[in-house]
Amino acid sequence: MADKKVEAITSRDVDFAQWYTDIVTKAELIDYSSLKGFTIMRPYAWAIWENIQKKFDDEFKRTGHDNVSMPLLIPESMLQKEKDLVEGFAPEVAWVTHGGSEKLEERLCIRPTSETVFCDHFAHVVQSYRDLPKKYNQWCSVVRWEKTTRPFLRGREFHWQEGHTLHETEQEAIDETLGMLDIYADVAERCLAMPVIKGQKTESDKFAGAEATYCIESMMHDGKALQAGTSHFFGQKFASAYDIQFTGRDNKLHTPWQTSWGVSTRLIGGIIMTHGDDNGLRLPPEIAPVQAVVVPVASHKPGVTEAAEKLVAALTAAGIRAKGDFSDNSPGWKFAEYEMKGVPLRIEIGPRDLEAGVCMFAHRTGGDKYQVKLDGVETSAKEALAKIQQELYDQAKENMEKYIYEADTLEEAAAQMAKHAGFVKMKWCGDPACEEAVKDRIGIGSRCIPFAQDKKAGVCPICGKPANTTVYWGLAY
Ligand SMILES: [Zn+2]
DSSP states (O other): OHHHHHHTSOOTTTOHHHHHHHHHHHTTOEEEOSSTTOEEEOHHHHHHHHHHHHHHHHHHHHTTOEEOOOOSEEEHHHHTTSHHHHHHHGGGOEEEEEETTEEEEEEEEEOSSOHHHHHHHHHHHOOBGGGOOEEEEEEEEEEOOOSSOBTTTBOSEEEEEEEEEEESSHHHHHHHHHHHHHHHHHHHHHTSOOOEEEEEOOGGGSOTTOSEEEEEEEEOTTSOEEEEEEEEEEETHHHHHTTOOEEOTTSSEEOOEEEEEEEETHHHHHHHHHHOBTTBOOOOTTTOSOSEEEEESSTTSTTHHHHHHHHHHHHHHTTOOEEEOOSSSOHHHHHHHHHHTTOSEEEEEOHHHHHHTEEEEEETTOSOOEEEESTTHHHHHHHHHHHHHHHHHHHHHHHHHHTEEEOSSHHHHHHHHHHSOOEEEEEEOSOHHHHHHHHHHHOOEEEEEESSOOOOOEEOTTTOOEEOEEEEEEOBO
């Protein structure tokens, strides 16, 4: 029975896309609703999302941000005030045209993002420099009418957080933009065990209406990139368009400086594709809904169930998210089930273990099962979870480093990508036409201009002009 469950997943190396789809359904993360692009996040996925939310939310609050809730619907006239934003999002907007049976005088857009509503509000509440900064965030879902959809990665509705801040000075807003990117990178690496590259998007790839867009890019197991979070510096563009002004310290009227930043449920897709293997999901302990599962073996024997229950209680009391599986499924079935679900630590206990005062630990990251004393089991479990968290990060980091290539010419880049997808480090002159040409000729797009630039001089592989900027190029989800 256990084997059968494992067989049900396509191998990661045979068909990565099918493997991904198998995981999202078999690990009970997603159900497809009858409306295309709108997925149901099942309890297990939602529990993962809640844990991710908590990690980010704690950081937002620690750095002085307040959570708010903005309206779901935006009048068309309000959206029209900033033309870049309208042009950027127009093809993906869903419209509400009727209220009950009555046709509305003005159609309403379902928020694809909430810059406009925040600006509308800021214009009401900001009058003086004393009202600044405004550091707001909201957790919500947004709708973008995407043509192709994929669970977690691209949906017509997805859950996210959007931070929106307003500042007195340009420097403060820049510091906020980059500070939030640092928080994204830190939580991604420390909690999601997902190594990231911090950088800036090229002009052609930045957010509609932004002066600069910064991002964290991560690499999935198949070598493709996932944009895991973005932070935008708006300058004064939106504030001007929405007539936000404040009286400054000099008693004159000024326009404030603005940022926005977001991460979404796409991070769950990132966790799946970074850490998952042929037996299913592998969840970093920091965000796993169940960190340790206790499986009684030969539970009909006297004392086994009681001992397993005691074990769960001891782990829970120590702050570990633990659960016992006391169902009548076989231990083998349970082993496969919790591997599929990616539970980091499995603890087995049977009659002989009980007699010896021990239990068995098995890590989802592999290695042999080993014996652990019941006395002080909480400490051992915490050590094991910390080790698993680190192992997942190290493995992902190794994978990323393996598939970062350097290339001086398009031919070199194409040859490397043909062997295995990855990030190609290649020089760029800064001309959008050359960026476009790379994509046209060898099919890879710019992922980001990494903050960590090498000092080497080079030439642009397209136009041959001197080029000092290193860009990461690759395929992306
Ligand atoms: Zn060029």
